[in-house]
Amino acid sequence: MTDDFSEQEKRGFYKAIYSRRDVRSHFNSKPINDEILSRILHAAHHAPSVGFSQPWNFILIKDMNTKKKIKESFEKEKKRSSELVEEPKRSKYLSFKLEGILESTVNLCVTYDPSKFGPFVIGRSSIPEAGLYSVCCAIQNLWLSARTEGIGLGWVSILSNDTLREVLDIPEHVIPVAYLCLGYVDDFAKKPDLETAGWLPRLELKDVVYFEKWNDKENKDWESIQKMIKENLDYA
Numbered sequence: 001m002t003d004d005f006s007e008q009e010k011r012g013f014y015k016a017i018y019s020r021r022d023v024r025s026h027f028n029s030k031p032i033n034d035e036i037l038s039r040i041l042h043a044a045h046h047a048p049s050v051g052f053s054q055p056w057n058f059i060l061i062k063d064m065n066t067k068k069k070i071k072e073s074f075e076k077e078k079k080r081s082s083e084l085v086e087e088p089k090r091s092k093y094l095s096f097k098l099e100g101i102l103e104s105t106v107n108l109c110v111t112y113d114p115s116k117f118g119p120f121v122i123g124r125s126s127i128p129e130a131g132l133y134s135v136c137c138a139i140q141n142l143w144l145s146a147r148t149e150g151i152g153l154g155w156v157s158i159l160s161n162d163t164l165r166e167v168l169d170i171p172e173h174v175i176p177v178a179y180l181c182l183g184y185v186d187d188f189a190k191k192p193d194l195e196t197a198g199w200l201p202r203l204e205l206k207d208v209v210y211f212e213k214w215n216d217k218e219n220k221d222w223e224s225i226q227k228m229i230k231e232n233l234d235y236a
């Protein structure tokens with residue numbers, strides 16, 4: 001059995017997971033040192049990918065003019081999406097701070113290029129979305145690595161991909177997957193902002209784990225773990 005993480009290393013790993021937050025406000029202006037930024041990008045680049053296709057690219061952005069154009073797209077899309085929800089939720093939604101594009105020191109667009117090492121990629125023929133999933137794995141690596149370095153990261157998806165393509169010169173066949181805002185913060189919130197604001201609660205683990213078949217939440221062959229899942233024993 002391989003158990004090459006010490007107890008302390010395991011704690012550190014889970015600490016990153018449980019204390020990671022989506023950060024939209026309270027970025028401070030401390031610059032991100034290039035060595036740290038490159039460490040975070042290396043962590044992202046070591047994510048798993050379908051058929052080892054590594055279909056991601058990372059566009060680093062600090063130009064204020066670019067940021068302003070992206071922010072404009074955010075404002076437009078936020079207004080447009082608010083029309084999809086009725087009052088009083090609409091006003092509540094509009095009151096949320098949902099991006100930190102201008103305040104964060106570095107913006108980062110992560111893209112998916114389906115043509116990389118293609119067209120045949122091992123494992124992607126039956127589930128083409130596996131390529132996109134791989135990019136999300138890279139983003140999660142990046143997010144956890146940033147948290148470990150004390151850097152906040154916020155994912156902004158209230159944006160037009162057409163605008164991202166146009167402003168960032170992204171070719172037609174490449175899909176923008178994530179627009180991320182990175183910067184130091186004085187503090188990481190204990191809970192998701194949307195939980196604190198009473199928008200949605202965190203679901204109980206017991207309500208999302210099934211045994212053997214869809215929706216089977218009680219199964220006597222899984223009794224012991226069922227109990228632990230109900231007790232919400234996490235490693236935070």
Ligand SMILES: Cc1cc2nc3c(=O)[nH]c(=O)nc-3n(C[C@H](O)[C@H](O)[C@H](O)COP(=O)(O)O)c2cc1C
Nearest residue numbers: 020021022024097098099155156157158192193194
């Ligand atoms: C794919 C994706 C898109 C998201 N888009 C936005 C966004 O546009 N604006 C925002 O404020 N947060 C966005 N978030 C952050 C979520 O709201 C956040 O992850 C969730 O509320 C849980 O909070 P936590 O990340 O702090 O645990 C996004 C997260 C993901 C995974």
